[in-house]
Amino acid sequence: MRLRGIRSFGPTLWGIALFLVVLAGTAPWIPVFLLTVLIQLLIFSTLAYSLNLITGLTGYVSFGHVVFMAFGAYALAFAVGTFHLHPVAGVALGIGGVTLRFRGVYFAIATLVVAVAASYIVLEIKELGDGQGIILNIGFEPLSWFYTIWVILAIEVILTYWITHGRIGYGVRSIKSDEDAAKALGVNAARVKLFLYALSGLFAGGAGGVYAWTASGVFPQAFDLTFSLQMLAMIVIGGMGTLLGPLIGAVAVYIPSYIFLTVLIGFQFIIIGIVVTLIALFVPEGIVGSLRKYIPELRGILE
Amino acid sequence: MADVALFMADLALGLLLGCVFAVIAHGLNLIWGVAKVVNVAHGEFIMLGAYGAYFLNLWFGFNPLLSVPVDAAIGLAVGVGFYFGFLHRELRGKESMGLQSEMVTLVATFGLALFLINAVQALWTGNNVGIPWSPGVVLVGSIQLPLGGLYVAIMSVAIIGLSHVFLTKTYLGNAIRAYSQDIPATQLVGINPTFTAAVGTALGFCITMAGGALLTVWLPTGIFPAMGNLYAPISFVIVVLGGPGKMWGSLVGGLTLGVIINVGQLFVGSIALATAIGFLTLIPVLLLRPEGLLR
Numbered sequence: 125m126r127l128r129g130i131r132s133f134g135p136t137l138w139g140i141a142l143f144l145v146v147l148a149g150t151a152p153w154i155p156v157f158l159l160t161v162l163i164q165l166l167i168f169s170t171l172a173y174s175l176n177l178i179t180g181l182t183g184y185v186s187f188g189h190v191v192f193m194a195f196g197a198y199a200l201a202f203a204v205g206t207f208h209l210h211p212v213a214g215v216a217l218g219i220g221g222v223t224l225r226f227r228g229v230y231f232a233i234a235t236l237v238v239a240v241a242a243s244y245i246v247l248e249i250k251e252l253g254d255g256q257g258i259i260l261n262i263g264f265e266p267l268s269w270f271y272t273i274w275v276i277l278a279i280e281v282i283l284t285y286w287i288t289h290g291r292i293g294y295g296v297r298s299i300k301s302d303e304d305a306a307k308a309l310g311v312n313a314a315r316v317k318l319f320l321y322a323l324s325g326l327f328a329g330g331a332g333g334v335y336a337w338t339a340s341g342v343f344p345q346a347f348d349l350t351f352s353l354q355m356l357a358m359i360v361i362g363g364m365g366t367l368l369g370p371l372i373g374a375v376a377v378y379i380p381s382y383i384f385l386t387v388l389i390g391f392q393f394i395i396i397g398i399v400v401t402l403i404a405l406f407v408p409e410g411i412v413g414s415l416r417k418y419i420p421e422l423r424g425i426l427e
Numbered sequence: 428m429a430d431v432a433l434f435m436a437d438l439a440l441g442l443l444l445g446c447v448f449a450v451i452a453h454g455l456n457l458i459w460g461v462a463k464v465v466n467v468a469h470g471e472f473i474m475l476g477a478y479g480a481y482f483l484n485l486w487f488g489f490n491p492l493l494s495v496p497v498d499a500a501i502g503l504a505v506g507v508g509f510y511f512g513f514l515h516r517e518l519r520g521k522e523s524m525g526l527q528s529e530m531v532t533l534v535a536t537f538g539l540a541l542f543l544i545n546a547v548q549a550l551w552t553g554n555n556v557g558i559p560w561s562p563g564v565v566l567v568g569s570i571q572l573p574l575g576g577l578y579v580a581i582m583s584v585a586i587i588g589l590s591h592v593f594l595t596k597t598y599l600g601n602a603i604r605a606y607s608q609d610i611p612a613t614q615l616v617g618i619n620p621t622f623t624a625a626v627g628t629a630l631g632f633c634i635t636m637a638g639g640a641l642l643t644v645w646l647p648t649g650i651f652p653a654m655g656n657l658y659a660p661i662s663f664v665i666v667v668l669g670g671p672g673k674m675w676g677s678l679v680g681g682l683t684l685g686v687i688i689n690v691g692q693l694f695v696g697s698i699a700l701a702t703a704i705g706f707l708t709l710i711p712v713l714l715l716r717p718e719g720l721l722r
Contacts, residue, residue, distance in 0.1 A: 240656070
């Protein structure tokens, strides 16, 4: 499982890097209101990339990804200060170690059921607010939030690129198309999947931590399955398993739902639901995948 | 420690509740067995069945038991629509469902679930509603049993039994079972695969929505748009416990889960924890007996 062997970066990575650097450079001058919107967008992008690592790259649909985000949020709320030491990776290894034994629909069901069960258990624990959540008294510091989530997202994008283009990428792709054949060729499927799942859980936890920080506390709503839905919607719309897809998906889902949120509550999910259904049925490649399919010139540029 | 009388009462209640769990899971089981598809929006169709019973009560004064056949008829139509909208494109001309198709249907029905929850919320508000219908209690030995729950349990077992008779004794039922085992062989003996799969899926939805109506008896104020988020995992766990595609498996899984939740809360002190434990039994069952508890 070596990650070396990348000589040059592709144009998509440069594009995302440019976008992120411009954001980081201008952040101190962006109005606070816009900055908070941007922070939410980056949190959702981080979540989308984290789900992309397991669902997009290996084809294992995880419905329970919200559980990592919620654990990250509760971990932050429980131990403000020791923020970069996430127990989430350990949780992800545990859940992944069990659920990854199942394939296809069984994996999807196991993740969903584990997520619901975990939320019931956490909400019963007295130290974790007894189902009421934990309210923190930490200040309003949008720039710190911004740069923290920025760093997490940047590392995640680079890792995604590394995984898709390094040696492990061949293994990952072979698992997605035919796991048995991949195993026969000597790909250690269990290890690759567990590695991706743990990584994915770690980043979702990081995003959850920042989410709790921006919300100044954590509430049982952190376990809301709609977060799982939104993550899945983002990578489906953007393009599963692509490098640019989760970012485009995050923008395409978050910005309209933010606008609809102020107009009519609940309405945004009706539209997201219809769009996800139609895209899954008729254009399963998503935006990035379709662009690559129908415009051959873009194939060398978009990844 | 809980005393024996309390234990027996909870055991009896758990068995009654398990029967209705079995019906809602039975619908999923049929769709899963026939089309090899897991309908992620399953909980939302239970919710629609429950709302169907609620409105029939509100407008015509039907009690939940009377609305079962109406809901079932609606479910048949919905199931045919679902088959041609979601499954036909993926199943047509194929010998089995590939991994790619599996992912497409999982994600597409996930989108459908999102749409249904929020459309219902926009239409009928997110408030909890319920049907005021309680036929009283009956004494069995020293245990008080709710009469409504008893009726529901009888109807539940009857529905599962009827579906079993249909699937084993009629030509169409046998065709559906044959289709679920081997699609090319089914075509070789002259069975129309599209018709068979559509009927099988429709039957699954019929039972799911009827189950939604039966469930309302247990939920005096518990009908709300997102209720599927609880009953879909319950159904998934039951089907896996009993074994997908095994028709009596739903009843075994349903009774097991009903008893675990109801008796478990006596020991762990809260219904949420007991539900979590019931859900997590899925993991060892999948690991040790992936074909389900039944042989």
